[in-house]
Amino acid sequence: MKDQDQNDSNMLANIGRRGFMRRAGVGAGAVAAGSALGTAAAATPASGSKHAAKTRGVDYDVIVLGGGFAGVTAARDSSKNGYKTLLLEARDRLGGRTWTKEFSGHKVEMGGTWIHWTQPFVWAEVQRYKLDVVETPKGRVAPGVEIRILVEGRCEILDKPEQIGPVIGVVNKYFADARRYWERPYDASFRWNELLKGDKLSALNAIQDMSLTPVQRVALEAYAAGLSHGPLDQVSHLEVNRWWALPGGSMTALHDSCGRYTFKEGTISLIRKMVEDGKVEARLSTPVTAVDDKGDHVVVTTAGGQRLTAAAVIVGLPMNVVHRVQFTPALDPLVAEAGRERHAGTGIKLLIRVKGRLSQTHVTALAPPTHPFSFVTTYVMAEDHTILVMFGPDPKRIDYSDTAAVQQALRDFFPDVVVEALDHHSWTDDQYARGTWCNYKPGWFAKYHDRFQKDRGRVVFGQGDHGEGWRGFIDGAIGAGMGAANRVKTKLG
Template sequence: MLLWPKAKCFLLACLSLLSPFTWAQNLPASSLKNGSLPMQYDADVIVVGAGFAGLAAAKQLHDQGHSVLLLEARERIGGRAHTVFDGEQAIEMGANWLHGQDNNPLVALAKEQGINLSPATQWRETIVYDEFGEEIDDAGALLGRWNHVVENYLAQYLRREPNASIQMLMDDAQKSGDLGFVSDELHSSFINFMFEQDWSADAADLSVQAAEDGEDYLGGDPIPLQGFLPLQQHLSENIRIRLGHQVSAIQQSKEGVEVIAQYQGQQTALRSKRALITVPVSVLQAGNIGFTPPLSARKREAINVIGMGQLNKVWLKFPEVFWDQNHAILRVGPEKGRFSLWVNIHAVSGQAYLLALSTAGNLEAGSDAEIVEEAMLGLRAIYGDEIPEPSKRYISRWQNDPFSLGAYSYLRQGGRPEHRDILAEPEGLVYFAGEASQREFPATVHGAYLSGLREARKIHASLPAVAERQESVELNRDISSDREGSFRQ
C-alpha cells in the first residue's frame, strides 16, 4: 500500500473542495443547469483488457497526454498471447507467429526493440504422411490441384450462395467428382490444413466468406525468438495497470462511463470520460459484461455472428531430434484435426521441440497425460515405437479459459466481413477493439494491435485538447491500490 505524506493528503483535501468547479469544464452544459453533481474521473480513458489491442491503445493515448487506466482480469498482461520460458526457449501458449513481414507494424516494432525473428516458416515444404506412416510423395502437387478446384468453387459460392458454409462447398465439390484425384482421408486433411487450422473453426460452421475475410502481409511468417512478452512489456511501460480486475458492467451517462469491476471478491466502481472494451468477442457473446444502456441490436448481431474458434497447442520437448527437418509435418490421421499438424521448432530455434496444433473440440477434456499419450501414438505411427518419450510438455486450454473462451475469431455461416466493422463501431462513449473487430487483419496479433491504434485515434479526437485538462485530473487519481502501476515481470 502506498502511503502519502500528510502534506500531500492536505493538498488533496483542499483541491477536492474545488472539484465542482474544476470538473465542470469537462461536462455538458445540461449537467450544470439541472444542478447534478459533476462526475470525478479516475482516468480520461479506462481500457478493459491488456491484450495487444488494449496495450496498443493505452500506450498511444498515454503518449498523447491522456490519463489511462488499464484493467485486466488475469494476473498477467498479454491476453491470448502468453509466453512462458524453458531456459532460452520461448514457449508460446497462444499466438505464435507474426503473419507477414512486409509492412507488418509489429515486425517493425520487434526490430526496433532488438527482438530477433526466426526465418519464415516454410509451409510449402510441409511433409505429408498417411495414417500408416508412409510418406505421400506427391502431396504437394495434389494439394496444388485440390486448391485450384476449391478456389473455383469458392468463386461460384461467393456469387450464388454467400451464406453457405465451407463444408457445404467441399461436399458439393467432392460429390461432383472434381476432387476424385484425392482420397476422402486426404481431402478431409486438406480441409483441416487449409481452412480449419487457419481459422480455428470447423468447416461446417465456417462461412464461405472466410475466403474474403482479411488480407495478408507478404514476406512469410516468422516467430519472435524471445516470444511476444518483450513486445508486451514495451507497450506497457508507464501505463497504469490493475491486474485481477474482472469487469462485469459498463454504465454510461451524459457525464461519462462507470466501469464496475470485481477484485478479490470486492466490487469497485471506476469512472472515466471514455471506455475502450478489448475483451474477446466470445466474452461479449457470453454476456459476461453487462451494458447500460444495452448494446444496439446491430452490435449484438455482429457479436453473435462472429465465432470464436478452438485451437490448442501441445509443446513436447525430447532428449533428441528424431523427426524430419521440414518446418511442418502433416499426418492424415483417423480423426480430422487431432494431432495432424506438427511444427518443427528445432528448425527455428535449435531446441528439440515439436509443437502440435489441434482443432479437435474435445481435446481439453483429457488430462495432460492422456493428451501426451495420444500425441505420441501419432508420432510413433510415423517414426516408430522406439522414439523417446518427451521430457517436458506444455498444453494450452483456451476454450476453458474464462477470459478467452476460445482461440481467435472467425466468421460463422452467414457472417460477412462487414460484421467486423459493425463490431468496431462505438456506442456512445464506449469503444471497441480486438482482433475480431479488425476487418483487414482479423485473427492475428498485428490485427489486434492495429485495432487498438484505430480506437485510440477515435478516442483522442473525441476528447478535449490535452492542454485544456485541469491538473486536478492527475491529483484526484486513485493511487491507493498496491497493484496499480507500470507492469513489470
C-alpha cells in the same frame, strides 16, 4: 494455374528450411505475455499516470478494458496523446491470448505467435522498437522437406516435388476464388455482393464440392482446419479465403506471413516496450463487471466493487466475453448474441517435446480433422530433442495432457516416437477468452458484420476480433487499438 503449381513445387523442393506448410502454424490470433511484467505494472503506477485528468470531474480521461495487444496499444496511444489513462486487465498478466513461456529450455508461445512485414501494424512496432525476430523452426535443419499424410489408416511420406506438386495444386485450386471475394481484404464492402453470395458456404462445403484424391482431401482438410482452428463445417469459407488474400494470394506468401517469423524474446517483448513507452498504468487481476455511460462521463465497476469514472472507455475484450459485462445502455443485442454463439476458433495448440531428432529436415504431418493430430509441424530442432507444435480443431478429441495418449496418436506418423513433455493452454475453457483466434462462422457477414466495432456514446470498441484486414491476429489487435485511441482523441479533443 499449372505453371504456378510447378513453380511452387520447384520452390518447395529447394528451399530447405522454408519448406511446405512448415510455416502454416497460425497466427493469431491470434499470441503471449509473461506474468513478471504484469506484476511490475500492477505494483507501481507509471509516473505518467500521476497527473490530473484533462477532463474535469473524472478519475481518468480514458479507461481501457482488456490487456491484450488491442488494449495495451490503445492504452499506450491514449497515454501518449496526453490523456490520463488506466488499463484494467482481469488476468494476472498482460498479453491476453498471447503468452510467452519457457518449455523444455525454449521460449515458446502458448497463443498467437507469428508476425510478418505483410502485417503492417505489428511490423511497424517491430521497426519502432528495433525488436529482433527469428525463424521457425529454430535449430539446425537440413535442406529438404518431408510431409507425412495419414490416409485410410496408412502413413504416406511425400518428399519429392512430383509427390508434393499435386497437393500444392489442389490448395491453389481451393483458393482460386479468394481474389473475387477479397480483392481488397482490408475493405469487405468493396466486394460486398460477392461476399454475400458466398456467406453461407462453410469451408467443408467448398471442399466437398471438389474432385480430390484421398491424399489431396486429407491434405486440404488438414490445411483448412489448421487455418480455421475449428470444425470445418463451422468456419466460413470466406474466412479462410481472407487469410489467403491478405498477404498477396499465394501459398508461399501465406506461409511466410503466418508461420515464419517470431519475436526473438517472445511476444511479451513487444508488450513490455509498449507499456514502457506509454508509461501505462495497469491494474491486473481486476475484472470489470459493469460499464455505465452517463452521457457526460462513464462509470466502470470492477468485480471488487470499485467504481472508477472516465471521460471515455475503450473496450478491447475478446468478442466471446464482452457480453458478460453489463453495459448501460445495453450492448447491441446482435453483438451479445454473436458472443454467446462464439466464433469458430475453438481448437487446441499443443507443444510436444519428443526424444531425439525426428528427422534431419523439417517435417509436417497431416491427418483428417477427426484424428487427434490433424496438423503437426516442427517448432524447434535440438541435438537431443525435437519440439513439435500441433493445431487441432477439437480440444476434447483426446486428453492432450496425457503423455501416453499423445504418444499413441503421434505414433500414427512416427512409429517409434517417445514423448517426453507436453504443454498447452485451454483457451476455449479460459473464462477471459472462451476461444482461440477469431474466424467468423457461415452467415456471419450478413448477420453481424455491420454491428461489430460500432462505438456507442462514450464507449469505444477496439477489439482485435473485429475490423478489417488481419483481425484475429496480433496485427489486427494492434490496428484495432490504434484506431480506438484515435477515435477517442477525436471525441475528447
